[in-house]
Amino acid sequence: MGRKVLLVEDDKGIATVITEALREEGYDVTTCESLARRDALLANQGFDVMLTDVILEDGDGLASIDRVRDVAPDMPVIVLSAQNTLDTAVRASDSHAFEYFPKPFDLDELTQAVRQAVANRPSASGGEEGEDSALPLIGRSPAMQGVFRMITRVLRNDLTVLVTGESGTGKELVAEAIHELGARKTGPFVAVNMAAIPHDLLESELFGHERGAFTGAVSQQIGKFEQANGGTLFLDEIGDMPADAQTRLLRALQSGRIRRVGGRQEIRVDVRIIAATNRDLEPMIADGRFREDLFYRLNVVPIPLPPLRERREDIGALVRHFLGQAAAEGLPRRQVSDDAIAALAARHWPGNVRELRNVVFRLALLARDDLVDAAAVADCVPMEQSRTGSERQDGFETALDAWLASHRPSAGTLYHAALAAFEKPLFEHAMRETDGNQVRAAQLLGINRNTLRKRLSDLEIPPDRFIRPR
Known part of the structure; x- marks a missing residue:
């Protein structure tokens, strides 16, 4: 050698x-x-x-x-x-x-x-x-560099990709990058949001329909599959797809053919499929809400996107990028100080990169000086969104003191009484922070997912209440 x-x-x-x-x-x-x-x-x-x-x-x-x-x-x-x-x-x-x-x-x-x-x-x-590439996929963090390396591995092939991650992490940007930098860049890029289409119209939207196929079908309509022929079809929020449409999608992926609603002729289509979801599909498979065979058909190359709180070292580069975008769109041109970056990096960012972009545009508009500093961040970002860990701890202790002052449990019952009072808000907080994703909520709490499900049932907390509508 x-x-x-x-x-x-x-x-x-x-x-x-x-x-x-x-x-x-x-x-x-x-x-x-x-x-x-x-x-x-x-x-x-x-x-x-x-x-x-x-x-x-x-x-x-x-x-x-x-x-x-x-x-x-x-x-x-x-x-x-x-x-x-x-x-x-x-x-x-x-x-x-x-x-x-x-x-x-x-x-x-x-x-x-x-x-x-x-x-x-x-x-x-x-x-x-x-x-x-002008696409704002930026990050020197190990997590994002791993994403970049996965993207480069699928540019020269047509393997199906499943992009997963919380809302606002940039799933559509990944899909656009794979298309624009890959072999199909001369073809169309067609995106469809499964959660934004009424269930009874989804098959027509995907596969098209013939005139007279149903009430209101006054003319033939070409569906997204045909529109994307020769290019890429991006199926966003795939976890929101109803069961009957999942069956037809699976058939289309397996055969490479579609049939318009009300049509008799099968039409061959040549599309690359990129799907995305902010849901955990495996529990949905266990509950019968998502087809297991469709999941394996989509999950050929998984690309998980990290939430912004797990790549805080990228926030500085993202802020500078978004300030440049803001200036290009006519807002004042700003610079940013290190203490402002530190103040922004200390936030939790439940809305991820999308939320950060909105905050940076707000800073570009409202900051009083050309240099955005920590004081400008404090002025433009609501206080309740910027509290430090010590302030949150003080608030919790104040709430506990208030509860103890207003409740006088009998001797030997204080622990269980306090646990009963605070456990339900704690579980609700975990579900709210993860948009109802039980796997991530269990990880946040440090408990087993089965334990989480049992406690949600015992505490009468409906899990679906925390899933954000898309």
Whole structure:
């Protein structure tokens, strides 16, 4: 097995760490800091794998991959980047890079990738440089970098994708990115929200109808499947689909054919399916509300999106991006201070990225100075949404003191009386915070899902009450 590695990295600290790790694995590592030195080394030596940074002192290490392919067409290339956008991951994929690692990366994973690259030695051919993506999928957090890497893996195929995540996390943006950056970008992108269409009209909306198929069908209508022919059909809020429509959707996915309502002829359609939901489909399968076979048909490539509270390190980049958007839409151009970013990062963000965008646009409109600081955040964001953990704890203790003052349980019953008084609001809070998702509510409470279901029943809390209408 080949052991010669070329590392193109101008950060001496990172280069030293990688070099030492690979040499411990028995690799012969040669390092350089520029494209000119890289090209000279490749012209005079043979290497089994190359690791390259993107931004180097004399150019773009990714944009110049074609020069590397001319000299070493079969050498695997592993891309390292400190960039925080989806565009870099897509460019790495378009350049047929063996693997892409955002910085900071896991050193063990990088070492394993080098091992696999050397062992597999896949053939590589030059690819066109990827187009710049204007889609606001931003994040250097490990969770978002994982999303980017999953997106790049489905761009060159038509595998069905299921995007999951809370409301406001950007599920439609992921679907648009897969379409706009993938092989079907010249075809139509058609989105349909299952929750926004009356159940009795859903099949007509998806598959179309013939004239006279039902009362009010005064003319033929082409459905979303036919509209998306040759492109991508995005089925948003798939968990809200009624059972009878699920059956027809499954049949269409299995056969690649649809039939308009009231029609006799089957029509072949060529569409890529991307579905999305903010619901946990597995409990719905157990309850008989979602077909198990349809779930497996949709869940070929799952892409879970993290809530904003689990990627707080991305909030700064998102805020700056949204301030730029706001300026482009005619609002005052603003800068943002570090203390403002910290104040925004301290929030819970139940509405996720969508909520953050709305707050940033509000700040762009209402801030008194060109620099948005923590004081501007306090002025524009309601106090009850910005309370610190200590303030919330003080509020809980005040409420408990008030309850104890107004209730005098007999000796030996205080614990159970207090538990009975506070348990129901606690469970209601967990369900409200998770939009009625029992799996996440159980995780939030730190209990088993079966225990949650039993306590909801015992406390007479209707679970469906907390599911937000879509």
